[in-house]
Amino acid sequence: MKNLFTKVIGACCSLIMISLLTTTNLSAQYCAFAGVTPADDHITNVTFAGIDNTSLATGYSDFTGISGIVSPGLEYPISATLGNNGIYDETLTVYIDWDQSLTFDADERYEIGTCTDGGCANPGISGMITVPPGATPGETRMRVIGKYFSYPVGPCTSDGAMPWGEVEDYSITVLSGECTPPNFTYTVVNDCEADNYDVTALLTDFGTSTFITVYLTRSDAVPVNPVTLIFALQGQTVNILNNIPFGVTVSASIEGSNPICNLTRNFAQEICPAENDEPCLAISLSCG
Numbered sequence: 001m002k003n004l005f006t007k008v009i010g011a012c013c014s015l016i017m018i019s020l021l022t023t024t025n026l027s028a029q030y031c032a033f034a035g036v037t038p039a040d041d042h043i044t045n046v047t048f049a050g051i052d053n054t055s056l057a058t059g060y061s062d063f064t065g066i067s068g069i070v071s072p073g074l075e076y077p078i079s080a081t082l083g084n085n086g087i088y089d090e091t092l093t094v095y096i097d098w099d100q101s102l103t104f105d106a107d108e109r110y111e112i113g114t115c116t117d118g119g120c121a122n123p124g125i126s127g128m129i130t131v132p133p134g135a136t137p138g139e140t141r142m143r144v145i146g147k148y149f150s151y152p153v154g155p156c157t158s159d160g161a162m163p164w165g166e167v168e169d170y171s172i173t174v175l176s177g178e179c180t181p182p183n184f185t186y187t188v189v190n191d192c193e194a195d196n197y198d199v200t201a202l203l204t205d206f207g208t209s210t211f212i213t214v215y216l217t218r219s220d221a222v223p224v225n226p227v228t229l230i231f232a233l234q235g236q237t238v239n240i241l242n243n244i245p246f247g248v249t250v251s252a253s254i255e256g257s258n259p260i261c262n263l264t265r266n267f268a269q270e271i272c273p274a275e276n277d278e279p280c281l282a283i284s285l286s287c288g
Contacts, residue, residue: 031156034060035165081124137176180207209256
């Protein structure tokens with residue numbers, strides 16, 4: 001009989017996507033691991049670094065034909081949904097063989113989080129994975145483990161059987177070279193008489209990008225054209241938005257293009273105006 005428990009987890013929301021090329025070997029032999037009875041406890045979707053895969057309950061699935069792409073030193077969101085008949089507690093564990101040793105070591109283990117009851121299907125489990133700066137470039141293996149109630153002892157059958165759960169293997173390509181994401185500082189200037197505000201951006205650092213495109217989304221659904229900025233503007237302040245009504249927030253997503261490793265990093269920073277009864281001073285928001 002399964003015992004139920006409840007645990008509150010936090011989710012970190014951000015989006016980082018990276019695209020480019022690859023090399024190396026996925027025919028490597030890794031240890032075996034599978035869930036014995038996956039019907040009640042299984043992985044239904046994995047999303048990470050360009051991977052977005054929906055699957056059925058099989059105990060073990062070889063999805064190494066599906067690859068995510070990452071760059072050393074950067075942090076990436078990972079999320080998964082799990083099937084649990086809406087009544088069981090589940091855990092999510094990820095291993096990534098960063099040194100390409102054909103083993104999943106203790107420092108390559110990520111306990112992403114837990115979910116309970118209907119929360120396993122929506123919103124599921126999410127967290128962040130930071131690629132070690134010294135990760136070996138090339139193609140390697142990621143193992144995703146969804147398990148009932150508690151985290152697995154290890155990544156292999158030799159660590160102990162897993163009566164309820166599922167294992168999925170994916171490919172991960174680690175890019176070579178240094179990729180530094182862009183970093184801007186927004187300033188919100190309020191016009192108290194007109195009940196609106198303007199947004200400017202100090203182009204602090206383009207990172208290793210030669211140009212940057214800023215995508216903006218208003219909470220009132222009014223469309224905003226993207227703004228493309230070239231490297232020559234680094235260090236300057238540019239106008240991003242004008243006359244935004246108080247109460248409307250803006251989400252900024254910055255995409256940088258790096259000719260060396262095709263880096264594209266997207267992140268969201270809420271730009272919120274001051275309340276009407278607050279002093280009309282500029283508010284700096286760091287977006288790093």
